[in-house]
Amino acid sequence: MANSIVETQMKDVQQFLSSAVVIFEDFLNETTLSALLEEKQGDKDYYKSILTNLRKLLVYCEEGHDACRIILMSDQFQRGAAEKTLYRLYHHCIEEFFAPRSDSWYENSRSAYTGKNSIRFHKEVPDSVSNLFKGLESDFQKIREELEYYETDYRTKMMQSK
Incomplete structure (x- = not known):
């Protein structure tokens, strides 16, 4: 049962990332x-810093x-690999969207x-930049809420393994 939940989340995240990649690429x-x-x-x-961070986000989303795709295409669903991937996606895509390391926005x-x-x-930024973020923010927020569990769960597992 738990595998199916993780697998469903993985599929949702894959669809979200596919959409985000198209939007970032188009922009x-x-x-x-x-x-x-x-x-x-x-x-x-x-x-320049905004464009640079958008390129980084695009790469993170493509890699994610x-x-x-690789995890979902495997013959047997690997829950551990999926959870670790979702944890990494939380940090590389979601957190970077809301608070990039370069601090171009916050x-x-x-x-x-x-x-x-x-x-x-x-x-102040051009309307095209502002509209890009307005259009993406609710989807990023939704996925963030779904993946926050992996943030705390992964940290807990790491602490317990020490």
Whole structure:
């Protein structure tokens, strides 16, 4: 029974990542630094950092999608590998979406109480960037809530094994 739950979550995450990859690819294939500056004059280096982080997110999502596909295609479902993969996806994709290491944007934790989007930028950004995040945030939040279990469960298992 537990295997089927993990397997279902793996399938959901794979579908989510597939969709996220398409959205990130479309945005990055159509958007240049020059186009962002034309859309809204702003800090060129800041716009570069946003594009760089979006590329990283795209790579993380592609790698995660591939990992899900490989696990789901195996002859026998490997629950341990799936759980470890979901844990890694939580950190590489979800956490990086809400709080990238480079700090190009951040999550306003109070937004959950206001019903507004939680991603905040340190400086003004073009509407295309803002709309990208608004369009993705609810799906990332949904998957985050599903995968938070693996964050705590994996840490607990690691502590117990010491």
